[in-house]
Amino acid sequence: MAPLPRIRIEVPAWASELVDWDRAYTSDEERMDLAIALARENVLREGGGPFGAAVFEADSGRPVGVGVNLVMALNNSVLHAETVALMLAQQRLGSYTLRAPGMPAHELVASCDPCAMCLGATLWSGVTRLVCGAAREDAVAIGFDEGPVFPASYEYLEERGIAITRGVRRAEARAVLELYRDRGGIVYNA
């Protein structure tokens, strides 16, 4: 019997330091600015793909979890910014759903339209809202594949009670993608 390795996932300390954990991020734009800052810093530090995400309490604006793309850093193709942020939020709250009884509503804010995997992860996470920055086409324009996401995919989530807002701070979010391209960043899923 071969021993099975443990998987350890840790968000870099600098990512946590970008967050003001005591601040109320009150608007979509403020929340997106944090997701974009995480994405940009991941590019500048050459941590991985140009994507950032954060989970907030919807009403209070309190940040609960953050993520950056860790695919290359941790040799793990599941570790997109969104899955990392959702896993961290669930671990902090000790719950596999962010929609448990007695819990405030949560939302996921992502610096780019989520790929097929992350859109599915959003559905299972228990968030009640998804907010996106850059568009799918912006990621595709720099060479990334976003997978099988269709208009019906978004409708599927909306029918299950997840509100979706796209295009928040799109230009700023797209600029991070372009920064990654200009620095010769690896497109790991092309």
Place this chain on the structure above:
Amino acid sequence: MAPLPRIRIEVPAWASELVDWDRAYTSDEERMDLAIALARENVLREGGGPFGAAVFEADSGRPVGVGVNLVMALNNSVLHAETVALMLAQQRLGSYTLRAPGMPAHELVASCDPCAMCLGATLWSGVTRLVCGAAREDAVAIGFDEGPVFPASYEYLEERGIAITRGVRRAEARAVLELYRDRGGIVYNA
């Protein structure tokens, strides 16, 4: 600054013990039997959802990673059997893709049609083939949601070089789902 928790993911020891790591699992049916055995044991041990998966070297039949559903056990809605098996395989091989130069081809064998998240994860993992047991409808019949997966989703993967075979040992795989239902297993994503 709040400290961010580390995520630790460990497959239960019993799951590793179900695998003969030195054996060549030569046929689709033998490989599926392992995925189903993992699923069944997860039900019997009340480890979580009735799903199992394994990654094999396609030609040699050597198992590389295994997974069971750990959503409830580890409070993490990303940890479906497929994502766990893929993450373990990548960690063992020290690569974020199972399709790196010089590597043999790999395939993912799942006891049930993957949900939307796991179908996306399959695309990013680098496997060149996906083999499924129970059908989406079998999971839906016991109350699980499979998310936004459409015929075009499978076509999307096939167009990117992933062969897909479904319905291998379907009756045996479905029986594990029914066992879970009959034992009153929790449908955590209903």
